[in-house]
Amino acid sequence: MLACVKVEAIDYGDRRVYTVASFNRGVAGWLARLPTVWVEGEVTELRRQEAWQSVFFTLKDPESGASLGVTMQRTRFDALRLELRDGERVHVFGRPDLFEARGDFRLRALSVERFGIGEHLAALERLKVKLAAEGLFAAERKRPLPRFPRRIGLVTGNDAAAKRDIVSAVTGRFPPARMLVAEVYVQGPRAPAAIVDALRRLCEEPEIDVIVIARGGGSFEDLLPFSDERLLRAVAACPVPVVSAVGHEQDTPLCDLAADVRASTPTAAAKLLVPDLRELTEALARRRTSLERCARRTLDRERQRVGLLGERLRRAPALAVERRGAALERQAARLQALSPRATLSRGYAIVRKESEVVRAAAAVAAGDAIEVEVAEGAFGARVE
Amino acid sequence: MNELTFEAAEKELAEIVERLERGEAGLDEAIKLWERGEELYAFCRKRLDEAHGRIEELAREVQS
Numbered sequence: 001m002l003a004c005v006k007v008e009a010i011d012y013g014d015r016r017v018y019t020v021a022s023f024n025r026g027v028a029g030w031l032a033r034l035p036t037v038w039v040e041g042e043v044t045e046l047r048r049q050e051a052w053q054s055v056f057f058t059l060k061d062p063e064s065g066a067s068l069g070v071t072m073q074r075t076r077f078d079a080l081r082l083e084l085r086d087g088e089r090v091h092v093f094g095r096p097d098l099f100e101a102r103g104d105f106r107l108r109a110l111s112v113e114r115f116g117i118g119e120h121l122a123a124l125e126r127l128k129v130k131l132a133a134e135g136l137f138a139a140e141r142k143r144p145l146p147r148f149p150r151r152i153g154l155v156t157g158n159d160a161a162a163k164r165d166i167v168s169a170v171t172g173r174f175p176p177a178r179m180l181v182a183e184v185y186v187q188g189p190r191a192p193a194a195i196v197d198a199l200r201r202l203c204e205e206p207e208i209d210v211i212v213i214a215r216g217g218g219s220f221e222d223l224l225p226f227s228d229e230r231l232l233r234a235v236a237a238c239p240v241p242v243v244s245a246v247g248h249e250q251d252t253p254l255c256d257l258a259a260d261v262r263a264s265t266p267t268a269a270a271k272l273l274v275p276d277l278r279e280l281t282e283a284l285a286r287r288r289t290s291l292e293r294c295a296r297r298t299l300d301r302e303r304q305r306v307g308l309l310g311e312r313l314r315r316a317p318a319l320a321v322e323r324r325g326a327a328l329e330r331q332a333a334r335l336q337a338l339s340p341r342a343t344l345s346r347g348y349a350i351v352r353k354e355s356e357v358v359r360a361a362a363a364v365a366a367g368d369a370i371e372v373e374v375a376e377g378a379f380g381a382r383v384e
Numbered sequence: 385m386n387e388l389t390f391e392a393a394e395k396e397l398a399e400i401v402e403r404l405e406r407g408e409a410g411l412d413e414a415i416k417l418w419e420r421g422e423e424l425y426a427f428c429r430k431r432l433d434e435a436h437g438r439i440e441e442l443a444r445e446v447q448s
Contacts, residue, residue, distance in 0.1 A: 148391045153442075167439055176435030182442040201442060281432065284394070287401050288425045294404030295418035302411040 021100070028098040031105075036095045039107060040115060041068065043084050048074065057084075059092060059107065063188040069106035070094070080112060091115045117220055124227050128254055131229070136236045137257040143241040145261065145272055149209035152179045152273055153202035153240075155195055157186035162216040165266035166245065174274035180205055186215045191225035196234040203239055212243040212269055213255065226253035235259055245269040344375040390431045397424040 007022040018026070041059035044067075048055040055077045059068045070092055084090065090112050097108035113119070131137060152170065156163040163181060170177050182198035185191045195213065202208055213235070215226065225231065226246045235242050235258040244259035245266060256262040263269035336342060344350070350373040351358040358364055368383045400421040403409060409417055 146391065148389070148394075150389075171437050171439070175437050176432065178438045178440075180440050180442055198442070205442070277432070284397075284425060284428055284432075287397055288421070290401045291397070291404065291418060291421040291425070294401065294407075295414050295421075298404065298407060298409055298411065298414035301407070302414075 020103070024098060024100040024103050027103075028100050031096045031098050034096050036093060036110065039068065039092045039094070041090065041092070043088050043090055044086050046084055046086065048077070059090070069104065070109050071097070071099075071106055072109035072112065076110070077112070082112060082114060084112075084114070089115045120220070120224070124254065127227070127229055127232075128257070131232060131254070131258070136232065141236065142260045145241050145243070146209045147275060149273065150178065150207040151205070151209065152177060153199075153205070153208045153211035154179050154181045155198045155202065155211065155213045156181060156183060157215055158183045162186075162214045162266075165216070166212060166214045166269055169266040169270035170274055173270045174277050176277070177274050178207075180208065186225065187218070187222055188225070192228035192231045195225065195231055199234050199238055199242075208240060210241050210243065210273060211238060212245055212263075212273060213259070214245040214266070214269065215247065217248040217251065223247050223251055223253045226255040231255060232258040243269055243272055341375065344373070347375075349374045388427060390428060393424045393427050393431075397421055397428065400424070 007018060007026040009016045009018050009022065011017075039059060041061050044058045044060050046055065046057040052074055054071045055074050057070050059070050061067070072094075082090075092107060092109045093111040093113075094107045094109040096105065098105055128137075135141065154163065154166060156166065163183070167179060167181070170179065180202060182202055184194040184198045186195065199211060199213075202211055213226070215223070223246060226244075232254055235244070235255060241260040242258075243261055243263055244253070244256045245263040245268075246253050246255055249264040261272055263272055340350075352371045352373065353364055353368055355371075356363075358370065364370060364383045366383050370381050370383060372379055372381055400417045404414060404417055404421075
């Protein structure tokens with residue numbers, strides 16, 4: 001492994017042995033080839049003196065307790081004007097380094113940035129903007145939840161409370177509910193990957209129609225895994241709808257935005273996940289009542305219609321005779337209107353001389369006997 | 385009715401009731417709908433009565 005750097009070794013027969021200095025130099029040379037990286041941790045044991053070339057501090061991982069020594073050029077450190085206090089969270093940009101004289105491994109810092117809640121929030125905001133631009137939180141991506149999930153997948157921490165709260169809220173509302181619980185780390189750096197894995201494994205199980213991710217309230221840092229980009233992408237890509245029941249009302253992990261729907265309490269989650277059994281049973285019974293009532297109404301209506309038809313059928317012959325009679329009357333009236341008698345009844349008269357109808361004054365002479373017919377009878381007369 | 389899910393049965397029952405409520409169905413159809421509705425109702429009831437809640441744990445995967 002050290003063959004590629006110039007280190008001196010002494011051969012004792014078939015055993016190659018390095019001096020401490022050459023071993024350290026070899027390792028140092030190897031480490032120097034690693035790239036620069038960002039490391040996050042809490043600052044402790046900061047040591048700075050005017051006489052020193054470098055400042056020293058220890059970077060600590062609060063979750064696991066792992067620690068790492070850091071050195072930084074004093075002038076470079078001073079230029080940052082950070083005024084760091086113990087326990088502050090920072091991001092250190094640097095490369096691995098070996099202090100050859102002592103074989104001490106450490107991180108040689110090129111830059112340090114404070115990473116408090118403000119910076120966290122800013123980073124989350126950047127992530128939120130980025131994912132929103134991708135459309136990951138878009139309303140049209142939200143899927144409706146099944147009304148009657150066959151099985152509900154539950155991702156929850158191994159703290160019993162969140163699990164118990166959801167399970168009892170769901171089964172209290174809908175006792176026949178079937179749930180499959182995946183207990184995972186919901187806190188610390190391992191949580192996002194663990195939750196993503198639990199989502200995947202739940203989806204591989206049969207009959208899972210919806211998944212709820214549940215976690216009780218916690219500090220801002222506690223809920224950070226629920227804003228992790230990997231988790232958000234897994235939630236958005238989940239083949240079944242996801243309910244986010246993380247934290248309390250005032251918490252807004254990004255997971256709430258990526259999920260299909262957010263529930264602020266276990267009770268709210270249960271309402272989204274299952275129907276109320278009592279309401280459901282009552283609604284079913286009501287439906288059955290309307291079913292019967294409506295069907296009977298149709299039957300009654302048909303019966304009435306058929307009854308009416310029967311009556312009309314029985315009345316039809318008499319109606320036909322009546323109708324004919326009326327038609328006859330109308331014909332008779334028309335006939336009447338056309339007869340000359342009708343004209344006479346309006347006051348006209350027919351004049352005849354020797355049975356011939358008189359149509360001109362010249363046809364008669366004074367002293368002629370004529371016959372005058374009016375509407376009611378006839379009489380004789382003499383022309384003057 | 386083996387393939388039927390509770391959700392589908394409940395939805396069909398609601399549709400049948402709505403159809404009957406509108407009063408557009410003729411006699412034969414109304415009777416058929418009624419029969420089907422009763423069948424669906426019985427199916428839903430049975431499903432609810434028979435269902436037993438179950439809470440299971442997803443087996444932990446062996447950690448490497």
